[in-house]
Amino acid sequence: MADKTYRPATLLVHQGIDRDPATGASTVPIYQASTYHHTGGQPGEYDYARSGNPSRQQVEDAIALLEGGVRGFAYATGMAAVGSALALLKSGDHLIAPNDLYGGSWRYLSMILPDQGITTSFVDITDLQQIEDAITPATRAIFLETPSNPLFNITDIRAVAQIARDRGLLTLLDNTFMTPLLQRPLDLGIDVVIHSGTKFLGGHSDLMAGLITTADPELARRLKQFQNAFGAVLAPFDSFLLSRGIKTLKLRLETAQQSAQALAERLQAHPAVAKVWYPGLADFTARALHSSQASGAGAVLSFELKDKQAIEPLLQRVKLPIIAPSLGGVETILTHCWSMSHAAIPAETKLRLGIHETLLRISVGIEDVEDLWDDFAAALESV
Numbered sequence: 001m002a003d004k005t006y007r008p009a010t011l012l013v014h015q016g017i018d019r020d021p022a023t024g025a026s027t028v029p030i031y032q033a034s035t036y037h038h039t040g041g042q043p044g045e046y047d048y049a050r051s052g053n054p055s056r057q058q059v060e061d062a063i064a065l066l067e068g069g070v071r072g073f074a075y076a077t078g079m080a081a082v083g084s085a086l087a088l089l090k091s092g093d094h095l096i097a098p099n100d101l102y103g104g105s106w107r108y109l110s111m112i113l114p115d116q117g118i119t120t121s122f123v124d125i126t127d128l129q130q131i132e133d134a135i136t137p138a139t140r141a142i143f144l145e146t147p148s149n150p151l152f153n154i155t156d157i158r159a160v161a162q163i164a165r166d167r168g169l170l171t172l173l174d175n176t177f178m179t180p181l182l183q184r185p186l187d188l189g190i191d192v193v194i195h196s197g198t199k200f201l202g203g204h205s206d207l208m209a210g211l212i213t214t215a216d217p218e219l220a221r222r223l224k225q226f227q228n229a230f231g232a233v234l235a236p237f238d239s240f241l242l243s244r245g246i247k248t249l250k251l252r253l254e255t256a257q258q259s260a261q262a263l264a265e266r267l268q269a270h271p272a273v274a275k276v277w278y279p280g281l282a283d284f285t286a287r288a289l290h291s292s293q294a295s296g297a298g299a300v301l302s303f304e305l306k307d308k309q310a311i312e313p314l315l316q317r318v319k320l321p322i323i324a325p326s327l328g329g330v331e332t333i334l335t336h337c338w339s340m341s342h343a344a345i346p347a348e349t350k351l352r353l354g355i356h357e358t359l360l361r362i363s364v365g366i367e368d369v370e371d372l373w374d375d376f377a378a379a380l381e382s383v
């Protein structure tokens with residue numbers, strides 16, 4: 001592994017094994033092999049590719065280095081990472097999670113885990129009292145996601161980690177929106193950090209991946225055991241793409257974040273827009289809390305139009321953004337949360353959470369911000 005003392009920009013490029021140990025090649029090859037020769041009948045470092053593969057090892061080392069973990073794990077999707085992290089729980093256990101959890105995770109916690117004997121209380125996780133009140137003798141873990149999506153509720157990571165430590169509970173945090181570049185939850189007392197590598201880490205909307213890391217050797221041992229037993233591992237080619245994406249994370253994210261700030265401010269001033277949610281805005285409610293635990297506002301913002309009838313014309317008129325349920329790509333992605341990212345959540349739940357039909361989310365890409373603004377401004381003119 002690379003030296004842990006390097007700063008993030010250096011670690012992003014020299015992640016783990018930063019060249020092929022066998023040949024000196026500038027990138028770790030795509031080791032497209034299912035099994036490995038046992039010289040003289042003895043296994044070497046790698047013996048069967050579900051258990052380990054050098055291409056995958058590189059991104060596993062990268063996430064551990066970037067988040068400050070002892071070991072990293074790479075999975076086929078972000079949801080495979082979420083499911084694998086929750087395999088640390090067992091039948092009879094109770095979990096506390098945000099009521100505005102990422103839609104896919106909400107589906108897994110509310111529709112799959114109960115049949116396996118694991119129940120979840122969904123609470124307003126930003127309210128520490130609601131967490132305390134939800135704790136029962138069966139509670140084993142608290143699942144966090146901050147900022148939440150798409151309404152940017154901010155949870156006090158240190159305070160929840162403290163509650164969990166006092167009560168002997170495990171903490172898991174989905175850090176997809178911030179990436180380790182902007183927020184390092186293990187440093188703030190979280191046990192397990194989860195990522196959808198499909199988003200900013202991959203960064204090019206061309207792969208699906210999930211990552212987990214932890215600073216606790218015993219949790220790492222159990223995660224490794226489950227990864228090898230269950231087998232939802234990241235393939236060698238996708239590991240290569242993810243590694244390649246991670247190398248430019250800082251350049252991409254910093255540019256996208258700057259543009260997100262500009263777009264958020266201009267949208268806020270636009271007469272067709274009712275409200276904008278972005279942690280970088282001067283009047284963002286939890287700005288101080290977010291800044292105390294993250295070094296930037298990120299590249300995603302949400303806004304609500306005043307008029308429901310305006311959504312369709314806007315979606316028809318914008319030219320640059322891809323209109324899709326994802327985020328974190330080099331291209332700007334516009335999401336109609338109601339019908340796309342949060343489609344799995346019942347309408348009355350969405351309304352209760354404040355996710356209205358007029359809400360749109362922008363994952364800002366690295367296009368020229370003036371072209372982006374011209375595009376949105378022109379599309380908004382018609383509404």
Ligand SMILES: *Cc1c(COP(=O)(O)O)cnc(C)c1O
Binds near residue numbers: 199208
């Ligand atoms: C996309 C996403 C996931 C799921 O990742 P996939 O790679 O789509 O399986 C989990 N959490 C968050 C916050 C996400 O945005």
